[in-house]
Amino acid sequence: MADATTPKGPEKVTLARALNMGLRRAMEDDDHVVLLGEDIGKLGGVFRITDALQKDFGEDRVIDTPLAESGIVGTAVGLAMRGYRPVVEIQFDGFVYPAFDQIVSQVAKMHARSRGDLAMPMVIRIPFGGGIGAVEHHSESPEAYFAHTAGLRVVTPSNPVDGYWMIQQAIRCADPVVFLEPKRRYWEKAELDVTAAPAPLFEARVVRPGRDLTLACYGPMVRTCLDAAAAAAAEGREIEVIDLRTLSPLDFDAVCASVERTGRLVVAHEATTFLGMGAELAARVTERCFYSLQAPVLRVGGFHTPYPPSRLEEHYLPDLDRVLDAVDRALEY
Amino acid sequence: MADATTPKGPEKVTLARALNMGLRRAMEDDDHVVLLGEDIGKLGGVFRITDALQKDFGEDRVIDTPLAESGIVGTAVGLAMRGYRPVVEIQFDGFVYPAFDQIVSQVAKMHARSRGDLAMPMVIRIPFGGGIGAVEHHSESPEAYFAHTAGLRVVTPSNPVDGYWMIQQAIRCADPVVFLEPKRRYWEKAELDVTAAPAPLFEARVVRPGRDLTLACYGPMVRTCLDAAAAAAAEGREIEVIDLRTLSPLDFDAVCASVERTGRLVVAHEATTFLGMGAELAARVTERCFYSLQAPVLRVGGFHTPYPPSRLEEHYLPDLDRVLDAVDRALEY
Amino acid sequence: MDSGTPGELVQLLTPEGERVHHPDYDIDVSAEELQSIYRDLALVRRIDLEATALQRQGELGLWASLLGQEAAQVGSGRALHPDDYAFPTYREHGVAFTRDVDPLQLLALFRGVSNGGWDPNEKNFALYTIVIGNQCLHAVGYAMGMTFDRRRAHADSTDAVIAYFGDGASSQGDVNEAFIFAASFDAPVVFFCQNNQWAISEPLEKQTKIPLYRRAAGFGFPGVRVDGNDVLAVLAVTRKHLADARAGLGPSLIEAFTYRMGAHTTSDDPTRYRLASDLENWKLKDPIERVRAYLWRQGLADQAYFDGVEAEAETLAVRLREGCRSMPDPSPDSMFTGTYAEPYPLVDAERAEFAHYLESFAAPAEGGH
Amino acid sequence: MDSGTPGELVQLLTPEGERVHHPDYDIDVSAEELQSIYRDLALVRRIDLEATALQRQGELGLWASLLGQEAAQVGSGRALHPDDYAFPTYREHGVAFTRDVDPLQLLALFRGVSNGGWDPNEKNFALYTIVIGNQCLHAVGYAMGMTFDRRRAHADSTDAVIAYFGDGASSQGDVNEAFIFAASFDAPVVFFCQNNQWAISEPLEKQTKIPLYRRAAGFGFPGVRVDGNDVLAVLAVTRKHLADARAGLGPSLIEAFTYRMGAHTTSDDPTRYRLASDLENWKLKDPIERVRAYLWRQGLADQAYFDGVEAEAETLAVRLREGCRSMPDPSPDSMFTGTYAEPYPLVDAERAEFAHYLESFAAPAEGGH
Numbered sequence A, B: 001m002a003d004a005t006t007p008k009g010p011e012k013v014t015l016a017r018a019l020n021m022g023l024r025r026a027m028e029d030d031d032h033v034v035l036l037g038e039d040i041g042k043l044g045g046v047f048r049i050t051d052a053l054q055k056d057f058g059e060d061r062v063i064d065t066p067l068a069e070s071g072i073v074g075t076a077v078g079l080a081m082r083g084y085r086p087v088v089e090i091q092f093d094g095f096v097y098p099a100f101d102q103i104v105s106q107v108a109k110m111h112a113r114s115r116g117d118l119a120m121p122m123v124i125r126i127p128f129g130g131g132i133g134a135v136e137h138h139s140e141s142p143e144a145y146f147a148h149t150a151g152l153r154v155v156t157p158s159n160p161v162d163g164y165w166m167i168q169q170a171i172r173c174a175d176p177v178v179f180l181e182p183k184r185r186y187w188e189k190a191e192l193d194v195t196a197a198p199a200p201l202f203e204a205r206v207v208r209p210g211r212d213l214t215l216a217c218y219g220p221m222v223r224t225c226l227d228a229a230a231a232a233a234a235e236g237r238e239i240e241v242i243d244l245r246t247l248s249p250l251d252f253d254a255v256c257a258s259v260e261r262t263g264r265l266v267v268a269h270e271a272t273t274f275l276g277m278g279a280e281l282a283a284r285v286t287e288r289c290f291y292s293l294q295a296p297v298l299r300v301g302g303f304h305t306p307y308p309p310s311r312l313e314e315h316y317l318p319d320l321d322r323v324l325d326a327v328d329r330a331l332e333y
Numbered sequence C, D: 001m002d003s004g005t006p007g008e009l010v011q012l013l014t015p016e017g018e019r020v021h022h023p024d025y026d027i028d029v030s031a032e033e034l035q036s037i038y039r040d041l042a043l044v045r046r047i048d049l050e051a052t053a054l055q056r057q058g059e060l061g062l063w064a065s066l067l068g069q070e071a072a073q074v075g076s077g078r079a080l081h082p083d084d085y086a087f088p089t090y091r092e093h094g095v096a097f098t099r100d101v102d103p104l105q106l107l108a109l110f111r112g113v114s115n116g117g118w119d120p121n122e123k124n125f126a127l128y129t130i131v132i133g134n135q136c137l138h139a140v141g142y143a144m145g146m147t148f149d150r151r152r153a154h155a156d157s158t159d160a161v162i163a164y165f166g167d168g169a170s171s172q173g174d175v176n177e178a179f180i181f182a183a184s185f186d187a188p189v190v191f192f193c194q195n196n197q198w199a200i201s202e203p204l205e206k207q208t209k210i211p212l213y214r215r216a217a218g219f220g221f222p223g224v225r226v227d228g229n230d231v232l233a234v235l236a237v238t239r240k241h242l243a244d245a246r247a248g249l250g251p252s253l254i255e256a257f258t259y260r261m262g263a264h265t266t267s268d269d270p271t272r273y274r275l276a277s278d279l280e281n282w283k284l285k286d287p288i289e290r291v292r293a294y295l296w297r298q299g300l301a302d303q304a305y306f307d308g309v310e311a312e313a314e315t316l317a318v319r320l321r322e323g324c325r326s327m328p329d330p331s332p333d334s335m336f337t338g339t340y341a342e343p344y345p346l347v348d349a350e351r352a353e354f355a356h357y358l359e360s361f362a363a364p365a366e367g368g369h
């Protein structure tokens, strides 16, 4: 299905395809990059992110594993110790928890434990978030668990261009990176120039400038927030949208710089707001921009309930209207 | 070591002993309460919290399990379905992660999944926090992982009296409760009147009144914060100390009522501040008390590093001085 | 891969519909019972076909077909007593049928109307479990509870539990921990592994190089491999092992050797990873055909009987189609009511706020949803 | 509990110091080698005794004694080639010794000065792993990497890995998943289980009702039980299984049958859960005494040799005591430097703030620390 060579000129590609291309290029650039996961070989992964990679790089580099996530991450730790750069695919967000122990107790702590003797250059790819009409455990947003864990880094691309570059940068990073892929955006397209220079991995990006309010978001919510900003513009409100891109570290400098100008901040994500990324942003930005803020930081997010059956997900997921509702409330202060 | 009857009059007991007494009373009150864990039988647990309970209630009610935390919590789910009220002991905070999947995907979600047909009246006891000079993985503060998880409740007693009552209330609760025991306070004593009426489980408590600043804390930090408040009082600053007691739900009403009066809030905990409980408190309290706050909510907590080797823990753990440092900074606004 | 010696497979009815005998496992089945078994198999297959069709029509988000595994499920499900308890994966539609779960409730789950569907303690059939392996530990815990209850009642024997899982699931830590706990506590549980040869795209050899039933011996309890397409053998073997569990002999493992005839789910494309010829071979071992052949050739059922079952299947199909299409979406409010059994202020506040927010759209106003 | 038939236990040197032979495992050991083995055993025991004493004196926060397990550790550790890789638990002080890890680095960990101590890739000895079972998966992954390296190099054979774990650990999901991955990938790994009969207060029967080495068969690879107090048998069996792993025969499991003669750790009180008489029985099987008896009776070592070892042990003990007492605490700044390999702004900021905060106390000011 996919061709075996990385195309050279700008091309319209989906996020799924961009990730596939990025993985391929990373594997070409460094032959110690190996992929591990369930169904990533012949099937190419349930989302086809690893499509055709096993055919081209062989079974020792694209490894279908037994069905056990702790086993996958745990053996990846050993491979990293042996000098490999393992890229793990967790099939769905809800299936990362069996590996939580290895991630929190080993992957995150190995560098500190060894005082730097052992790096853990591992990438843990997780399709995350809702909106695809799936059954239970296939729509989770576990980012706060990982971002709260010292020793890990957490990033998420919102679009194909970032997908292509960020996966390569994550693989080159000497630290373990949890790489969250917004699965409901897998099929959205953008023009990708593989010869361009990528932005640094651990920086946020202003994706739409505006002076009335800052709207911070990431992953699947970036599209929604851009749409909300466009709708608000039609009513004369200029919203600055920031794609956070990196959740650990969080790019507070970028957010604070924006808030210093706008005086207002809304944070939107799919995850439960209670102790979600918005909590940390609200806390830190309020501390740093106390005298600039004209309204409290407002959060739009999932409710404090498990992700509902898919017929209700449109209510659970913050949509354009719920984002605008928060924007309106913030502007009313 | 322990006597077999619950004493009647007030008595000075340690937190460890109070928990043991509370467990005993809960087991007497309801013969479907069963305890599961590693070494909780003859040994009475590594902290002796279940001391003598197996001898008195038998091996079907105080169950030494194979060494597997997912197994312990997973079988407890089945026992709960069968009508038991399992109380699980996790030996140390750092060993709860193998059970994370069962906790997050099953324990927390079962009630919602079954639309209320199946309750999960389970208590997961975890000695948590640092300060006892232990080796790695024995000093973790995992509360935010659980508090971020919808479907769970999280509570922590800071003293023997709360320990005695809260464990019984947690066991009676129809929802799953993660019960965090501040292990470095196990040996602190207080007078316990087992005939008194307990405070509600899911409410915070003002443990020292004051009008200059609100200091919110929980578990092991309550003692530290009370000491800090006493020291501050010597310098004429009146600090109101709130023992949160419940982390999920968080008692925002209590904290906000205090902040409305003091205008300033500092939150202290051992866990990493980044996405720790302080983040949620800062975010929500700032939203609710925006016009009352004269300073940003400041947080004192662990650094964004794994818990260090024990010879460094006095630097990692927020102590009286670091709490006062934050108090001073908040008062300077 | 060592696929086991032929003698390892317990079989009582050959693919051709010949009744054979087995020294350890045998069974006496009346004509009525056999007819009833056939009916179950046929209806279960029809439920599955209808669900697959409903998914194609957009009525379901997903469906996990049990095609080819009807005998493994109906045979084992029918071996259960009413007070026994079954812990399914997400594919046990046939077992659900034997536990009297309305198939519409299965459709509700795959339609996204519910994450559960039935009251587990009413049917003694746990909710579908999607996280691979989790349910095996629940099953063991439940069985431990049965033992405690029996000892409290000073009773001699107990009910039993059956835990379903797949070949892929056999690799999960939870499943192996379930083996350990079951052995340690002599829990009255039968582990029932439907080895359908595939875990999505991964063939059995990824998980194990020896027959799965032998795993049990390493944990100290008996394991047996049964022809999973032979409903009589499955019934006999499951009955026997449940009886052993009841009698206090502890856990055992049954490996039902079968084949996933369809895609993993309706989202899957098996042409990417397996050969059509494998499927052809397994078609010859169809679990229903052999029962029909046996009934027919032995004169245990006539055409009128088969026509009756067919008509019943048709009626059921109509009910499923209509029931599915007319299934109402749950109310948004229901998101908030299930999370906790006792009041939880934040959820209550979110519930009120969201109701208020939704009302703002209902009111005649500019803008809108 | 089925404790296994007597013939199951591989033994080459009886508790009384008699050399016996075994059809599958034998070994030729020169006098020098045997002397060197004895020296290792004696020094390792001395390290352990010193550490226990240092803990009592408050110099260590904790110590996990290996008393009684010296032969299992020295025998298996000595079977390793330099390029092999070992993955320990927290009790493998004897293996550490054979990997040339300075015992002071072990003390540093238990003193709370470090969570690691040595460079794993310099010693081919992973850091101590405290979370039960985690290291078994690391071992398998490392071994998989060896296989990939071998295939890339078109080499015939490879190095091998040894994964240590305890009888209690055998119940963890991770350990069983390690078995599965190792079998699936034919990883060159030897699983080495020190069955010291106890997991803190829980006896072996809580974890398994059959001998642990039989677990392997359920996963499709060989398992063997060796007298864990017989250093020659352990050496022979481990060498053989490592050789098999190198030759591409895949994983295997060795159960070293031994006994934890001390408390679980210095925090433990075994009188609460086990009988002194058990200990007395096991004292008769001491792993060092039998080597000494054999050396002596065979005239392979004289009193001067034993005195020499004793003197060496004494010198080592002095070095440990002094080294431990004079070990400096790490700097607070070191908390911040190890977390990430690349810059991480929040940690950098916390580091600077904390340094500033500490300075505020150093400055001559009112108040203080």
Ligand SMILES: Cc1ncc(C[n+]2csc(CCOP(=O)(O)OP(=O)(O)O)c2C)c(N)n1
Residues within 6 Å of the ligand: A038, A067, A069, A091, A095, A098, C091, C130, C131, C132, C165, C166, C167, C168, C169, C170, C196, C198, C199, C200, C260, C264
């Ligand atoms: C913990 C976990 N990991 C991954 C998945 C995704 N997944 C769903 S079904 C499946 C394969 C299961 O194979 P098997 O156990 O053989 O059961 P079958 O589907 O064949 O009935 C996988 C990997 C999951 N549901 N849970």
Ligand SMILES: Cc1ncc(C[n+]2csc(CCOP(=O)(O)OP(=O)(O)O)c2C)c(N)n1
Residues within 6 Å of the ligand: B038, B067, B069, B091, B095, B098, D091, D130, D131, D132, D165, D166, D167, D168, D169, D170, D196, D198, D199, D200, D260, D264
């Ligand atoms: C996941 C986990 N759970 C619990 C513990 C606490 N713990 C430390 S050692 C131990 C017993 C281990 O027994 P075994 O595997 O037999 O090794 P031994 O200590 O006997 O060498 C336990 C329960 C732990 N370290 N890790």
Ligand SMILES: [Mg+2]
Residues within 6 Å of the ligand: C166, C167, C168, C194, C195, C196, C197, C198, C199, C200
């Ligand atoms: Mg399968």
Ligand SMILES: [Mg+2]
Residues within 6 Å of the ligand: D166, D167, D168, D194, D195, D196, D197, D198, D199, D200
């Ligand atoms: Mg042991």
